[in-house]
Amino acid sequence: MAIEQDEIEKIAELARLRIPPGEINELTERLTGILALVDQLQAADTSGVEPMSNPLDAVQLLRPDAVTESNQRDAFQAIAPAVEEGLYLVPRVIE
Amino acid sequence: MQWETVIGLEVHLQLATQSKIFSGAATQFGAEPNTQACAVDLGMPGMLPVLNEEAVRCAVLFGLGIGAEIGLRSVFDRKNYFYPDLPKGYQVSQFEAPIVGKGEFEITLSDGSSKRIGITRAHLEEDAGKSLHEDFHGMSGIDLNRAGTPLLEIVSEPDIRSAEEAVAYLKTLHSLVTYLDISDGDMSQGSMRCDINISLRPVGQEEFGTRAEIKNVNSFRFVEKAIHHEVERQMDILEDGGSVVQETRLYDADRDETRSMRSKEVANDYRYFPEPDLLPVVLDEAWVQSLRETLPELPVEKRQRFESQYGLSTYDASVLTDSRALADYFETVAADCGDAKIAANWVQVELLGQLNKSELDIANSPVSAEQLSGLIKRILDDSISGKIGKQVFEAMWNGEGDADQVIEARGLKQVSDTGALEAMVDQVIADNPDQVAQYLAADDGKRKKLVGFFVGQIMKASKGQANPRMVNELLARKLV
Numbered sequence: 366m367a368i369e370q371d372e373i374e375k376i377a378e379l380a381r382l383r384i385p386p387g388e389i390n391e392l393t394e395r396l397t398g399i400l401a402l403v404d405q406l407q408a409a410d411t412s413g414v415e416p417m418s419n420p421l422d423a424v425q426l427l428r429p430d431a432v433t434e435s436n437q438r439d440a441f442q443a444i445a446p447a448v449e450e451g452l453y454l455v456p457r458v459i460e
Numbered sequence: 461m462q463w464e465t466v467i468g469l470e471v472h473l474q475l476a477t478q479s480k481i482f483s484g485a486a487t488q489f490g491a492e493p494n495t496q497a498c499a500v501d502l503g504m505p506g507m508l509p510v511l512n513e514e515a516v517r518c519a520v521l522f523g524l525g526i527g528a529e530i531g532l533r534s535v536f537d538r539k540n541y542f543y544p545d546l547p548k549g550y551q552v553s554q555f556e557a558p559i560v561g562k563g564e565f566e567i568t569l570s571d572g573s574s575k576r577i578g579i580t581r582a583h584l585e586e587d588a589g590k591s592l593h594e595d596f597h598g599m600s601g602i603d604l605n606r607a608g609t610p611l612l613e614i615v616s617e618p619d620i621r622s623a624e625e626a627v628a629y630l631k632t633l634h635s636l637v638t639y640l641d642i643s644d645g646d647m648s649q650g651s652m653r654c655d656i657n658i659s660l661r662p663v664g665q666e667e668f669g670t671r672a673e674i675k676n677v678n679s680f681r682f683v684e685k686a687i688h689h690e691v692e693r694q695m696d697i698l699e700d701g702g703s704v705v706q707e708t709r710l711y712d713a714d715r716d717e718t719r720s721m722r723s724k725e726v727a728n729d730y731r732y733f734p735e736p737d738l739l740p741v742v743l744d745e746a747w748v749q750s751l752r753e754t755l756p757e758l759p760v761e762k763r764q765r766f767e768s769q770y771g772l773s774t775y776d777a778s779v780l781t782d783s784r785a786l787a788d789y790f791e792t793v794a795a796d797c798g799d800a801k802i803a804a805n806w807v808q809v810e811l812l813g814q815l816n817k818s819e820l821d822i823a824n825s826p827v828s829a830e831q832l833s834g835l836i837k838r839i840l841d842d843s844i845s846g847k848i849g850k851q852v853f854e855a856m857w858n859g860e861g862d863a864d865q866v867i868e869a870r871g872l873k874q875v876s877d878t879g880a881l882e883a884m885v886d887q888v889i890a891d892n893p894d895q896v897a898q899y900l901a902a903d904d905g906k907r908k909k910l911v912g913f914f915v916g917q918i919m920k921a922s923k924g925q926a927n928p929r930m931v932n933e934l935l936a937r938k939l940v
Contacts, residue, residue, distance in 0.1 A: 379729055381542050418535040418557070418734040425739040430477045430514030433484030434498035441502060442494070451493035452601030455544040458591060 367397050462663040463698065465691050466671075467620035470655040471633060473612045473643050474587065475518040481586050481610035482509030482552065489649050497589070497604035503547035508737050515610035516741065517751065518642035519559045519584050522612060524752050525640050526579055528563025532743045536584075536735040544602050545589035553613075555732040558583035559741065560612075565636065566760060567628040568778060577629050578617030587611050606650075612642075618657070618668065623687035627680050630654065635759045639784050653678050656686060659704065660694050669694075670704040674718055677711050686711040690718050762787055770800035779808055785822045792829035797836040806836060810853050827856045835863035842927055848872050874927045878934075881918075881926060885934045888917045899939055911935055 370393050377384050384392060438451065447454035480487055483500035500507040523530045535557040538550040560582035568574045589604035614633065620626050634652060637643045644651050659671035674690060677683050689711075694704050709718040757765070759781050766777035766787075780790045786807075794803040811832065815825060835856065839849045844867060855866040867873050875881055889896055892914070899910045911932070918931050 375729075379540070379542075379731070416556075419736065419739050421739060423739050424742040425511055427513035427516060427741075428484075428510045430479050430512050431484065432479045432486045434479075434486070436495040437498070438492075438494045441497075441499075447599065449596055449601065451495070452592065452596070452603055453494070453544075454596055454599040455602055457593070457598055457600050458544055 368393060368400055461699070463660040463695055464663045464665075465621055465687075466618050466659050466661060466668055467622075467626055467687065468618040468657040469616045469620065469626060469629060470657070471614045471616075471630070472587075472653045472655075473522075473614060473637060473645075474651040475515050475610040475612055476641065476643050477512055477514045477518070477610055479512060480608035481512050481515045481584065483608055485608065487609050491605055493601075493603040494605060497607055501547070501604055501608040503549075509552065509735075511738065511741065512610060515584060516559070516743075518610070518640075519582065519612050520743065520748060520751055521640050521642055521755070522582060522614070522637065523560035523563065524748070524755055525636055525758060526560075526563035526565050528579060528582070529561035530743065530748050531557055531559045531561055532745065532748070533557065534559040534583075534741045534743075536738045536741075537732045538735050539585075539730045539732055541730060543588070543591075544600065545591045545604070545607065547589070547604065547607065551586060551588065552735050552738070553585035553732075554583035556734075557740075565632060567625065567632045568774075569624060569628055572774060575619075575625065577619045577625075580615045580617050582612050582614040585611050585613055623684045623691075626656070626687055627684050630680055630683060632759070635782055639756055639759055641756075641784075647679050650678060654683055656683065656690070658687060658690050658694070660691065660698060669698075670706050672704060672706065672718075673708045674711050675708055675721065682711060682713050685713075685716060686718060689716065693718065756784070770794065770804065772800070772804055776804055776808065779812070780804060783822065789822055789825070789829045793833045793836065796830065796833035797840065799836065799840060802836055802840070803833070806832060806853075810850065814853075814857055826859060827853070831856055831862045838863050838867060842874060842929065843867065844872055844874050845924065845928060848874070848924055872925060875922050875925050878930070881930055881934055884918050884921050884926065885914075885931065885938055888914055888921065889938060892917070896939065911939070914939070 370389055373384070373389060373393055373396065442448045442451075442453070445453050474487075475481075477487060479485060480498075480501060483498050485498040485501055486496045488496065500509060520530055534554055536552050537555040539553045539555070540550045542549055558581045560579075562581065563579040564576050565579070566574050566576050587606050587609040589602055589607040592601040592603065594601070616629065620629060630652075634645045634647075637652075638645045646652075654677045656674040656677060657671050658674065659669040661667065661669040672690060672694070674686050677686050690709070697704055708721045710721050711718050762781045763774070763777045766772050766781060767774060770777075772780070781787045789811075790803060790807045793807060794800040797803055811825065811827065814820075814827075815822065820826075832853075835849055835852055838844050838852070839846055844852060851870075852863050852866045852872060855861075855870065856863060860866050860869065875884075895910070895913055899907060899914075902910055914935050915928065915931055918926050918935075919928070
């Protein structure tokens with residue numbers, strides 16, 4: 366399975382990755398190579414195999430519903446680029 | 461052309477836990493910004509989620525409440541999108557293997573008919589934070605207190621056909637989740653938010669039309685308005701021969717319109733994959749069974765019981781079973797005063813009337829069930845009339861004590877003393893010789909009407925406190 370250049374551009378946009386135009390070709394080739402490996406995996410007969418969601422043979426442990434964290438806002442906000450009135454400030458996003 | 465509206469709803473329900481779904485931070489509403497957002501909620505490197513057992517219990521209770529298949533093995537997935545109030549860049553949700561599978565429940569419409577609405581699935585996920593777009597020097601403010609709050613996303617089948625059905629569905633759902641005590645259901649605090657999928661198709665056509673999704677509608681009234689608007693918008697497009705674009709729209713309550721959210725168009729590819737930081741959640745069948753045994757009486761069962769046990773109409777029974785607290789209140793009053801119909805009447809008319817007027821919840825009613833039943837008992841034993849009862853109720857509402865105290869303090873006790881009543885009756889008869897003559901000359905049928913005049917005069921003279929039954933008896937004896 367080959368991947369098209371426009372698909373790479375779309376995925377890059379969704380992942381917020383900036384790909385310099387000069388690198389798209391090389392990236393397309395390398396991803397196509399990886400997908401060839403996936404094709405090989407796809408060829409394996411998996412009928413009757415239950416999909417694996419985690420490689421560990423274990424199940425999720427649950428924790429009791431209790432508040433164990435205290436307010437550490439000052440510590441967290443000390444490393445934030447911009448804060449005001451207790452809020453983290455980010456470049457404006459609006460619908 | 462005749463169009464049929466097809467609606468499916470996705471409801472995001474905040475579960476009533478103390479702590480977040482994957483962290484030990486508090487979930488309390490209204491805290492100072494970012495004081496309830498810990499390293500896990502902020503998506504700090506190296507943090508690992510640990511699942512809250514109470515969120516799992518709430519989800520399973522919901523599944524049992526709608527008779528759904530419970531996913532004994534459910535899996536968390538990452539739903540990837542970028543938005544500043546989602547610090548990790550993905551939301552932990554469930555995609556392939558949700559905790560609750562297919563179920564259904566019944567809604568009752570205003571004409572008394574009922575309809576079953578299918579539930580496709582319900583899955584656990586974490587909430588995002590909140591973006592504030594007010595003026596921060598051209599920047600947006602982010603509050604992550606809500607990030608990581610446990611949500612149950614409840615997805616309905618496209619079985620809903622009108623705004624009325626949609627609202628009935630939401631009200632029924634609201635009632636169900638508050639009965640189950642898995643959410644406070646407070647829509648004003650965002651505990652229940654709704655996405656509406658809506659499309660039109662020509663009546664008789666099997667295939668669905670193209671749908672638009674309206675995001676984040678947070679009141680019953682807005683759901684109704686948003687649907688009306690969207691139906692009209694789509695109908696205009698289709699009638700003009702155009703086609704509806706599949707897109708996400710936002711309902712703007714201020715302008716009462718829906719508009720396109722352009723940014724979502726490119727982003728509608730969430731690239732789900734299994735969350736590697738969490739293991740599959742495996743539930744023990746015996747544990748699910750033990751939860752099933754703790755299910756409370758649910759709204760539909762309670763309504764049916766109220767109809768048969770108390771002889772109430774479907775409408776009255778559904779009003780009184782709207783919330784568990786109201787139903788309990790009514791049952792306390794009914795049991796204590798011994799007359800369910802009068803109890804139902806007082807709870808629905810006086811109590812709910814005042815609560816609505818004061819925008820109070822039954823839990824905050826100034827008049828307790830015991831107080832209301834104390835009042836009804838005084839009406840039943842003829843100490844006061846129903847009319848005076850309303851005065852007493854108002855006094856109790858204003859904190860003047862219980863019924864006996866109000867009746868005593870205000871001197872409202874009905875006059876049932878034969879001597880005193882007889883004197884009043886004699887006086888009225890003596891004062892109105894013309895009416896007496898008229899009465900005596902009339903036949904039985906007319907007398908019944910004419911006697912009302914004398915009763916009225918006596919009630920006036922007694923300031924409404926004469927016992928009407930005794931007054932009638934005395935008049936019948938004396939007017940001869």
